[in-house]
Amino acid sequence: MSKHRIQKLQEMMRADNISAAIIIQPRDLYYYTGTSQPCNLVVPHTGDPVLFVRRAEDFVRTETWIEDVQTGGSPKQLLKSLHEMGISSGVLGIEGDIVVANLYLKLRDAFSDYSLKDISPLVLTQRMIKEPGEIELVKGASHRFDLAHETILRTLRPGMSEVELGGRLAEVLFAHETEQVLFIRRWDDWLQPAGTIVSGENLYQISGHAMTVTGVGLSPAMPWGPSSRRFKKGDLVVVDNPLNYRGYHSDNTRTYVVGKASNRQKEVYGAVRELQDYALAQIRPGIWIDEVYRLVIRKVTELGYEEYFQGYGKQRGQYLGHGVGLELDELPVLSGRTHLKFEKNMVLAVECKFIIPDFGAVFLEDTVVIEENGCQILSSSERDLFEVG
Amino acid sequence: MSKHRIQKLQEMMRADNISAAIIIQPRDLYYYTGTSQPCNLVVPHTGDPVLFVRRAEDFVRTETWIEDVQTGGSPKQLLKSLHEMGISSGVLGIEGDIVVANLYLKLRDAFSDYSLKDISPLVLTQRMIKEPGEIELVKGASHRFDLAHETILRTLRPGMSEVELGGRLAEVLFAHETEQVLFIRRWDDWLQPAGTIVSGENLYQISGHAMTVTGVGLSPAMPWGPSSRRFKKGDLVVVDNPLNYRGYHSDNTRTYVVGKASNRQKEVYGAVRELQDYALAQIRPGIWIDEVYRLVIRKVTELGYEEYFQGYGKQRGQYLGHGVGLELDELPVLSGRTHLKFEKNMVLAVECKFIIPDFGAVFLEDTVVIEENGCQILSSSERDLFEVG
Numbered sequence: 084m085s086k087h088r089i090q091k092l093q094e095m096m097r098a099d100n101i102s103a104a105i106i107i108q109p110r111d112l113y114y115y116t117g118t119s120q121p122c123n124l125v126v127p128h129t130g131d132p133v134l135f136v137r138r139a140e141d142f143v144r145t146e147t148w149i150e151d152v153q154t155g156g157s158p159k160q161l162l163k164s165l166h167e168m169g170i171s172s173g174v175l176g177i178e179g180d181i182v183v184a185n186l187y188l189k190l191r192d193a194f195s196d197y198s199l200k201d202i203s204p205l206v207l208t209q210r211m212i213k214e215p216g217e218i219e220l221v222k223g224a225s226h227r228f229d230l231a232h233e234t235i236l237r238t239l240r241p242g243m244s245e246v247e248l249g250g251r252l253a254e255v256l257f258a259h260e261t262e263q264v265l266f267i268r269r270w271d272d273w274l275q276p277a278g279t280i281v282s283g284e285n286l287y288q289i290s291g292h293a294m295t296v297t298g299v300g301l302s303p304a305m306p307w308g309p310s311s312r313r314f315k316k317g318d319l320v321v322v323d324n325p326l327n328y329r330g331y332h333s334d335n336t337r338t339y340v341v342g343k344a345s346n347r348q349k350e351v352y353g354a355v356r357e358l359q360d361y362a363l364a365q366i367r368p369g370i371w372i373d374e375v376y377r378l379v380i381r382k383v384t385e386l387g388y389e390e391y392f393q394g395y396g397k398q399r400g401q402y403l404g405h406g407v408g409l410e411l412d413e414l415p416v417l418s419g420r421t422h423l424k425f426e427k428n429m430v431l432a433v434e435c436k437f438i439i440p441d442f443g444a445v446f447l448e449d450t451v452v453i454e455e456n457g458c459q460i461l462s463s464s465e466r467d468l469f470e471v472g
Numbered sequence: 473m474s475k476h477r478i479q480k481l482q483e484m485m486r487a488d489n490i491s492a493a494i495i496i497q498p499r500d501l502y503y504y505t506g507t508s509q510p511c512n513l514v515v516p517h518t519g520d521p522v523l524f525v526r527r528a529e530d531f532v533r534t535e536t537w538i539e540d541v542q543t544g545g546s547p548k549q550l551l552k553s554l555h556e557m558g559i560s561s562g563v564l565g566i567e568g569d570i571v572v573a574n575l576y577l578k579l580r581d582a583f584s585d586y587s588l589k590d591i592s593p594l595v596l597t598q599r600m601i602k603e604p605g606e607i608e609l610v611k612g613a614s615h616r617f618d619l620a621h622e623t624i625l626r627t628l629r630p631g632m633s634e635v636e637l638g639g640r641l642a643e644v645l646f647a648h649e650t651e652q653v654l655f656i657r658r659w660d661d662w663l664q665p666a667g668t669i670v671s672g673e674n675l676y677q678i679s680g681h682a683m684t685v686t687g688v689g690l691s692p693a694m695p696w697g698p699s700s701r702r703f704k705k706g707d708l709v710v711v712d713n714p715l716n717y718r719g720y721h722s723d724n725t726r727t728y729v730v731g732k733a734s735n736r737q738k739e740v741y742g743a744v745r746e747l748q749d750y751a752l753a754q755i756r757p758g759i760w761i762d763e764v765y766r767l768v769i770r771k772v773t774e775l776g777y778e779e780y781f782q783g784y785g786k787q788r789g790q791y792l793g794h795g796v797g798l799e800l801d802e803l804p805v806l807s808g809r810t811h812l813k814f815e816k817n818m819v820l821a822v823e824c825k826f827i828i829p830d831f832g833a834v835f836l837e838d839t840v841v842i843e844e845n846g847c848q849i850l851s852s853s854e855r856d857l858f859e860v861g
Contacts, residue, residue: 109660118692121660121681139679139695139787146692179574183659184566185590187573201574246646253642253652253666257635262694263642263652263664270572270659271498271510275652277642290528292510303507303535304719304798305651306528330693398528409693 086148088115088209089132095205096128102173103127103165104202105190108181110266110409111206113330118146123156126176127168135160158193176202180268211406211414213428218452220331221407221430225450225461227261228335231278231324232464240472241316241341245280245309246301252324253277262327266410274411275308278324282314282341286321286444287395294393294400296321296336296436296444314472316342319443321436325411332411334432335462336448339469348445351437352468354386355445359435359466362403363451366433366458372421376403379435380419391437404433407450429453475537477504477598478521484594485517491562492516492554493591494579497570499655499798500595502719507535512545515565516557524549547582565591569657600795600803602817607841609720610796610819614839614850616650617724620667620713621853629861630705630730634669634698635690641713642666651716655799663800664697667713671703671730675710675833676784683782683789685710685725685825685833703861705731708832710825714800721800723821724851725837728858737834740826741857743775744834748824748855751792752840755822755847761810765792768824769808780826793822796839818842 092115096104106112106124113119115126121137134149135156144152153160165171175194179201182190191199213221234255239248256277257263265274272292281298290297290307297307314320323336338355340348361382365375383392393400401420406413407430415421417431434448447466451458481504485493495501495513502508504515510526523538524545533541542549554560564583568590571579580588602610623644628637645666646652654663661681670687679686679696686696703709712725727744729737750771754764772781782789790809795802796819804810806820823837836855840847 107660113693119695120679138681142677142679142692142695146695177573179577180572181659182573183569184571184573184576184588185568187576188568199573244647246649249652250643250646253646254639257639257642257666257698258633260635260690260700262690263638263666263697264662264694266662270570271496273653273655276665277646277652288531290509290531292527294527301649301651302718303531304502305653305716306508306531306535308652309646311649327694329691 089126091209092126092205093128095209096126096176099205100174101128101176101200101202102170102197103168104176105161106178108178111178114210114409116147116149118143120146123161125161125164127170130168133164158189162193172196174198174200176200178203178206207414210408211429212426213408213430217331217408218428218430220329221333221450221452222461224261224326224328224331224333225335227256227259227326227328228324228333228462229464230255230259232337235322235339236469236471239314239320239339239341241314244311244313245282245298246311248280249275249277249309256326260328265325265327265332267412268410273305274325276327278322279307280309280320280322282312282320283318283443285310285312286319287438287440289394289398289438294398296323296438296446314341317345319348319445321444321446323446323448330409332407333450333461334407334411334448335450335464336434336446337464337469338445338447339471341472342470344468344470349468351439351442352445354388355435355437355447356466358382358386359433359447359449362433362435363449363458366425366431366451366453367456368425368427368453370425372415372417372423372425373419376417376419379403388437391439393436394438395440403435404431406430407432425453427453427455431458478515480598481515481594482517484598485565488594489563490517490565490589490591491559491586492557493565494550495567497567500567503599503798505536505538507532509535512550514550514553516559519557522553547578551582561585563587563589565589565594567592567595596803599797600818601815602797602819606720606797607817607819609718610722610839610841611850613650613715613717613720613722614724616645616648616715616717617713617722617851618853619644619648621726624711624728625858625860628703628709628728628730630703633700633702634671634687635700637669638664638666638698645715649717654714654716654721656801657799662694663714665716667711668696669698669709669711671701671709672707672832674699674701675708676827676829678783678787678827683787685712685827685835703730706734708737708834710833710835712835712837719798721796722839722850723796723800723837724839724853725823725835726853726858727834727836728860730861731859733857733859738857740828740831741834743777744824744826744836745855747771747775748822748836748838751822751824752838752847755814755820755840755842756845757814757816757842759814761804761806761812761814762808765806765808768792777826780828782825783827784829793820795819796821814842816842816844820847
């Protein structure tokens with residue numbers, strides 16, 4: 084890994100009149116330095132960055148490609164470093180969606196000769212377009228989703244509970260070296276790493292932040308994800324199984340039926356499959372994201388599911404998917420408000436679901452990479468409605 | 473659950489001249505309202521609180537004991553609510569260790585007639601003393617640790633990898649309804665929910681924030697926790713297995729040997745066991761925490777392990793343990809800088825470890841509740857060095 088990521092950030096900083104940036108968030112640090120240890124990275128608008136190490140210096144020195152590694156990272160040290168770079172005023176970028184108020188106030192006082200500005204939008208915009216090595220790791224995660232899917236086909240039985248299935252998936256996934264943590268940038272959201280496993284009437288209870296098939300969880304302390312509900316013959320079961328492999332995520336979902344699918348289940352699933360195929364067929368470089376969202380909404384209406392697409396009533400997600408990478412939920416948001424073109428090497432989770440009260444939900448989600456002429460699905464699992472148990 | 477937790481917070485607020493507080497962090501919300509859904513809680517210094525619901529209102533209305541539940545939560549609505557409470561200026565408490573800079577700046581602008589102050593120290597001080605129902609849940613978590621320990625005794629074998637053992641624990645623990653997420657208040661720290669499983673030479677590599685037996689993880693993207701290292705005859709294996717059961721944590725650690733323990737391993741373990749027994753014997757209501765820390769340090773020196781207690785060289789934890797509850801790492805910190813008395817119904821993780829380069833580590837950690845005359849260990853697992861495989 085070379086310095087080109089930092090150089091690209093510096094280009095964006097100069098275009099935005101940002102004199103320097105202080106990066107402290109572990110995913111952003113990992114992206115720019117190769118280490119996610121507790122560090123503060125000082126990036127001048129031009130010239131070499133300095134990496135201050137708060138902990139685990141031995142690890143940092145073997146992990147990073149940054150040449151100037153120093154011990155410490157207090158505001159005083161960071162200020163001295165900026166002065167040595169010849170930057171004694173101007174706009175200083177910080178991660179405004181990460182730095183907490185107590186730290187923000189310390190930084191504001193220490194850097195009173197500068198004005199502070201949120202630099203996360205630049206960082207996340209850069210991270211939106213993936214490099215080949217990053218795409219390989221998302222593929223690695225997607226292949227492990229295939230293992231999860233095979234495990235579900237093999238083990239899901241009537242009488243088993245949602246959390247028991249979670250345990251079976253965890254056993255396989257953790258042994259295959261997926262991380263036991265999903266990285267989410269929001270300060271107030273967490274997801275279960277063995278998947279959001281949801282069945283029966285839980286399919287149309289929408290809890291927490293995400294307007295999706297959330298499940299109800301085990302208690303109000305974490306009221307989403309798998310519950311102790313046991314699968315019954317005839318149940319629909321949705322498994323939304325994001326994975327983190329060596330720091331990179333995939334996000335895939337399949338829908339199952341316990342026993343034989345009813346005609347109605349087949350019909351509703353057929354519609355969501357048709358919709359997802361339609362959506363994927365629209366995605367290629369140079370096409371507007373908001374325009375594709377509008378086309379998909381039109382298709383939903385043609386299919387007759389406009390009341391249930393991505394939720395129902397007041398609880399509806401207004402999106403078709405999102406970027407995935409070092410965090411599970413990244414730019415771009417695939418929505419009607421994103422006036423931005425699809426680009427080669429974006430990695431996206433494209434998700435179509437119908438959530439229907441008193442019926443259940445069908446949900447198909449694929450992680451794809453955008454190539455020259457369209458998008459490629461990274462999982463090799465079939466995209467059918469699966470009869471299991 | 474009644475309003476007494478809010479009334480206690482209001483007492484502390486009045487003593488600190490805080491006019492009102494806005495609570496948004498999910499653990500704090502859960503503590504004061506019974507729901508951890510996306511909400512903003514407005515607490516006046518006296519009188520009834522108002523709970524604003526940003527998402528999942530149906531869930532909130534069944535979960536909370538707050539009577540005044542309203543839809544929304546924008547700064548404008550919060551401001552209106554404060555005015556209706558008759559509070560149009562004064563000190564406004566926010567969680568300064570949680571609220572991110574972008575949100576802080578919005579709140580500062582919206583509440584320009586108030587001065588903002590970090591209220592988390594009050595909240596965390598209140599949460600330090602547990603109620604009977606909370607202690608029961610920590611016991612529930614501790615009993616599940618016993619299941620993890622039994623699983624280790626039954627399954628750990630030479631040739632198995634650290635992550636494979638993690639998968640086995642996950643299968644058992646998730647099926648027994650532990651949460652798949654550990655709640656940590658720091659904005660930049662995450663831990664694997666199936667435990668920090670560390671063996672052989674990994675035992676003396678100290679990575680990340682925590683000065684403890686961290687392991688090296690699977691990649692620099694998350695360089696702590698279980699790795700793909702396979703257990704060998706003669707290895708020491710430390711399993712630090714914090715658990716989250718219905719929102720409440722336990723934190724326990726045991727040390728194992730693959731095959732027969734050597735005399736040296738037995739000797740070092742014997743010392744850590746003696747130290748931990750000594751530490752636990754000191755803890756009872758009315759005794760100073762910093763004084764106990766000093767006594768323990770003196771005992772370490774008597775035992776001859778002063779170079780290795782809680783780490784070695786520059787990488788040493790200066791603490792004997794910490795509170796546990798709705799978050800894994802709570803007040804009080806058991807350190808030489810905590811001039812505070814132990815109190816009845818504190819729930820604490822007490823942890824003694826020696827980390828010795830080129831030897832390994834021995835680590836014994838117990839979650840205890842402080843009762844009238846001393847402390848009670850909540851796990852029923854033996855506290856020995858276990859020969860396995």
